[in-house]
Amino acid sequence: MALRKKARTKSSKTSSESVKASKGSAVMTTLTDPKKVLRIVTAAKVAGPLLAAGAMKASTTVRGLLDEKRAQKLGVPVESVAAYKGPAGPSRARIAGLSAAIQDLRSRRSGELPVVSFTNTANARLIDLTAALDATASMPPGTQRTAIRAVASELNQIDAELMTFLVGPPS
Numbered sequence: 001m002a003l004r005k006k007a008r009t010k011s012s013k014t015s016s017e018s019v020k021a022s023k024g025s026a027v028m029t030t031l032t033d034p035k036k037v038l039r040i041v042t043a044a045k046v047a048g049p050l051l052a053a054g055a056m057k058a059s060t061t062v063r064g065l066l067d068e069k070r071a072q073k074l075g076v077p078v079e080s081v082a083a084y085k086g087p088a089g090p091s092r093a094r095i096a097g098l099s100a101a102i103q104d105l106r107s108r109r110s111g112e113l114p115v116v117s118f119t120n121t122a123n124a125r126l127i128d129l130t131a132a133l134d135a136t137a138s139m140p141p142g143t144q145r146t147a148i149r150a151v152a153s154e155l156n157q158i159d160a161e162l163m164t165f166l167v168g169p170p171s
Contacts, residue, residue, distance in 0.1 A: 088133040088148055094155050095126050095133075098162065102126075105165055115165055122158050129154055 030036050071078040074093040084093040106119040129151050136144045136151075 086137075087144060088136055088151075091133055091148055091151050091155065092130070094152075094159075095130055098155065098158055099123070099126055101162060101166075105162065109165075118161060118165060122161065125154065125158060 067078055067081050071081045074081065074084050074090060075097055076084060076093050084090070084096075102119050102122050105115060109115040132147065132151055136147045139147060
């Protein structure tokens with residue numbers, strides 16, 4: 001009984017090897033037949049530019065959608081998404097947004113002394129935080145993440161102070 005099983009497995013192995021060999025020889029005959037090669041090259045000449053144009057359009061569309069999604073996430077226009085790339089990108093976008101909001105507050109309520117004092121202090125702090133983010137570029141990843149979190153915490157404080165001037169103190 002055991003001998004028959006060995007014989008069967010040997011014959012099945014040789015048949016699978018012969019199928020693989022016949023597939024390999026079929027590819028080889030296709031590649032060496034001049035008429036078939038000419039057909040393949042002609043088809044590639046016709047279909048190649050069409051496929052390349054379609055792939056280019058698809059990649060451009062996907063890139064546009066990804067940029068729109070990132071712009072929405074960062075809260076910036078699509079045109080300026082490239083300025084906020086990298087690990088510090090979201091913090092840089094927040095700084096830009098806070099700067100604009102602080103300038104708007106100052107232009108609307110420039111006669112009030114607490115507002116002027118806050119805007120001067122906040123602008124100086126945002127400049128320092130921008131410098132801190134610039135310094136994170138050369139830091140190791142672990143230290144960089146810690147520094148970016150610290151900057152985000154400072155931005156949260158500035159944001160909370162700004163909101164007290166815009167909508168009043170929290171109740």
